[in-house]
Amino acid sequence: MLSAAKKRYLFAIYELGQTGKPIRSKDIASSLKLKPPSVSKMLNALSEDDLIEKEFYGTVTFTQSGAAMANQLYMDYLTLFAFFHQALEIPEFHARKDAILCLCDLSEPSRKKIASVILDSRGVS
Known part of the structure; x- marks a missing residue:
């Protein structure tokens, strides 16, 4: 089961992805009103859970299960x-x-x- 924080991130990434633009860590930080280091830590956790793929200083995309x-x-x-x-x-x-x-x-x-x-x-x- 996902934590509330992970759900918030997945929701934010999903909404940001609706624009069709690449999703970056700083966009997620801005959307959630968080500092980039906090976002980076959670994105690593989501990546470990096989919910997203994150390029180093790059874009964030969903895995099939994450999507x-x-x-x-x-x-x-x-x-x-x-x-x-x-x-x-x-x-x-x-x-x-x-x-x-x-x-x-x-x-x-x-x-x-x-x-x-x-x-x-x-x-x-």
Whole structure:
């Protein structure tokens, strides 16, 4: 099971990758508002877990398993965000923050159950 911090990094890398530009450590640091040495340490851990590939002073890319995990995290995020923002009418900024917190800090079984309940209530299967 991934730690909350690793989930946050995978989520950030996934979002940064949507621009189509190469993802660099300093972009991740900026996105997460962290110092580059902290980011470097976590990227090494993600690399050891075979979730990313990182070139020395270069770009970061997902491995196949990392891409699958990040994609699932992002899909769960979209479900949670939509629930907070649309169903609960929470302002976008707060809905995003709360969805990311749930995504990263809830246990995987709880996160999946919440997403399932949300989707079932919408008639989505």
